Amino acid sequence: MNIRYKKYNFRFKDPFTISKGTKSIQESLIIELEYFGIKGLGEAPYISYYNNPVDEMISLIEKKRIFLEKFSFSDPERYWHYLHHLFHDSPFLVCALDMAGWDIYGKIKRKPLAEIWNLDISTAPQTDFTIGIDSMEKMTKKISDNPWPVYKIKMGFTGDIEVVKELRNFTNSPFRIDVNGGWTLDEAMRKIEILNKLNVQFIEQPLATHDWEGHKVLFNNSPLPVIADESCVSEEDLVKCIDYFHGINIKLTKCSGITPARRMIDKLREAGKLVMLGCMNEGVVGTSAIAQLAPLADFVDMDGPLLLDMDSPFSNATYNYTETAGLGYNFNFD
Numbered sequence: 001m002n003i004r005y006k007k008y009n010f011r012f013k014d015p016f017t018i019s020k021g022t023k024s025i026q027e028s029l030i031i032e033l034e035y036f037g038i039k040g041l042g043e044a045p046y047i048s049y050y051n052n053p054v055d056e057m058i059s060l061i062e063k064k065r066i067f068l069e070k071f072s073f074s075d076p077e078r079y080w081h082y083l084h085h086l087f088h089d090s091p092f093l094v095c096a097l098d099m100a101g102w103d104i105y106g107k108i109k110r111k112p113l114a115e116i117w118n119l120d121i122s123t124a125p126q127t128d129f130t131i132g133i134d135s136m137e138k139m140t141k142k143i144s145d146n147p148w149p150v151y152k153i154k155m156g157f158t159g160d161i162e163v164v165k166e167l168r169n170f171t172n173s174p175f176r177i178d179v180n181g182g183w184t185l186d187e188a189m190r191k192i193e194i195l196n197k198l199n200v201q202f203i204e205q206p207l208a209t210h211d212w213e214g215h216k217v218l219f220n221n222s223p224l225p226v227i228a229d230e231s232c233v234s235e236e237d238l239v240k241c242i243d244y245f246h247g248i249n250i251k252l253t254k255c256s257g258i259t260p261a262r263r264m265i266d267k268l269r270e271a272g273k274l275v276m277l278g279c280m281n282e283g284v285v286g287t288s289a290i291a292q293l294a295p296l297a298d299f300v301d302m303d304g305p306l307l308l309d310m311d312s313p314f315s316n317a318t319y320n321y322t323e324t325a326g327l328g329y330n331f332n333f334d
Helices: 054-063 064-071 076-086 090-110 136-145 160-167 186-197 212-221 233-243 256-269 284-296
Strands: 004-020 021-036 038-045 129-131 151-153 177-178 199-206 227-230 248-249 274-278
Touching: 004 054, 004 064, 021 054, 021 090, 038 090, 038 129, 038 284, 054 064, 076 090, 076 256, 090 256, 090 284, 129 136, 136 160, 151 160, 160 177, 160 186, 186 199, 186 212, 212 227, 233 256, 248 256, 256 274, 256 284, 274 284
Parallel strands: 129 151, 151 177, 177 199, 199 227, 227 248, 248 274
Antiparallel strands: 004 021, 021 038
16 A cells, blocks of 8 residues: 655635634645555545644654555455554544545445445435625625525624524525534524524534533424534544434544444434534545435535635536546546
8 A cells, every 4th residue: 555645725715714713725635545556535624623733644644654555455444443543543634544445445346435335326415505604795795696505604603693684685595504612502592593484404513512411402492403513523422412412414524534424324323313414624535525425414515615716526516426436536636
């Protein structure tokens, strides 16, 4: 197994703001594994509040390169377990390598991953389009400039409910509200009652990550489904979150890859919970990995390439699946 990598700075079309801050550049690490001439790709975006600097991930690769390159690859699930122990404290790096392993596996089988898993890509949900926090004028302009069947609206700021009411005048498309932990319980109770009348599908992470008492109150009383994001980072978190949320937003990067994400989906279905697949502003490589799993989800948020200044693998909100084996998308690594 040979490994190459490259650091990219993908530029946002517009500055992207959530309750945790603003960024105009998405720094990402793209990894290429080569196994007997077959190349696989993976991606790990830098997210400041998960403390995973790209340079640190590169340093980890170099420190343990010999272990990566001497591994005898046979199947991606076995590879993930090896990576999980090798880089236990770096789930984003494990995810990128896991993606690349699955990409190689699909190319060995000469099939896209969705086909290997017997998934019907025609059932994949459309992605939402995220409207980041901005002035009223800029948020309404983003909706007017980007007609979309469903929007994710970032909230968690002073006057956010008034903004959503105004946005409702510009589109009839459903909204998904993402607060990134920016509300108190009292705020959430009051605002969710209002949002329930504004064609909103669900509320994502309304309260702080570890506000379990507040989460339980919302779980029992919210008229809208409440979806966990930051409260459910890893596969281990899922066991507790099942009793506090109506569904989980599974993100490949934070849970450490395709392999654990598939197990998490199975557990959520067994528990009768909603399944959302989310992104962390990945480019085309990470988004293509999410898309292969998309037929298993109730909702998908994989609009990274739509928000970044890059070629998009979408026709409007629909992902353009190809017959390319593995992740299904060819990225020019060089």
